Amino acid sequence: MNHMYTPTAYFFARTLSGIMIQVCAPILMSLIIFFGLGLPITAYNFFNFLTNTVQVALVGCAIGYFCGLIFDDDNAARGFSMFMTLIFMLVSGSLNIAKIYPPGIDQLQYISPNRYSVETFFRLFSDNQTYPYIPEPFSVN
Numbered sequence: 290m291n292h293m294y295t296p297t298a299y300f301f302a303r304t305l306s307g308i309m310i311q312v313c314a315p316i317l318m319s320l321i322i323f324f325g326l327g328l329p330i331t332a333y334n335f336f337n338f339l340t341n342t343v344q345v346a347l348v349g350c351a352i353g354y355f356c357g358l359i360f361d362d363d364n365a366a367r368g369f370s371m372f373m374t375l376i377f378m379l380v381s382g383s384l385n386i387a388k389i390y391p392p393g394i395d396q397l398q399y400i401s402p403n404r405y406s407v408e409t410f411f412r413l414f415s416d417n418q419t420y421p422y423i424p425e426p427f428s429v430n
Contacts, residue, residue, distance in 0.1 A: 315343045
């Protein structure tokens with residue numbers, strides 16, 4: 290308010306200072322969950338898992354900062370942030386088959402950060418996996 294610094298400098302400093310706190314949860318989650326997944330335990334696999342979880346956490350924080358910027362009301366920002374997160378989770382492909390989405394909804398998956406994290410997890414950790422045949426419920430012509 291007193292023009293001592295620009296909003297860009299403020300949010301850059303706030304993001305950098307918050308990273309120490311924001312990466313604690315992904316690091317703890319990676320230490321607990323990675324070893325229970327039954328993946329080959331190598332440093333390469335662990336650090337890929339860890340960096341992917343940290344990236345997803347930082348993207349979630351960025352979505353929260355974005356919603357805080359566009360709304361003056363805290364409740365509106367929280368509600369919109371939750372709405373965006375739920376939509377991104379829905380179209381990520383982890384809960385259902387992504388190629389059977391209705392038209393219009395299928396385009397949302399390309400802006401979902403969750404979709405790319407799920408895809409990264411599957412590409413990194415499913416090299417020699419075989420999957421059962423799942424028939425498609427809708428025929429796409």
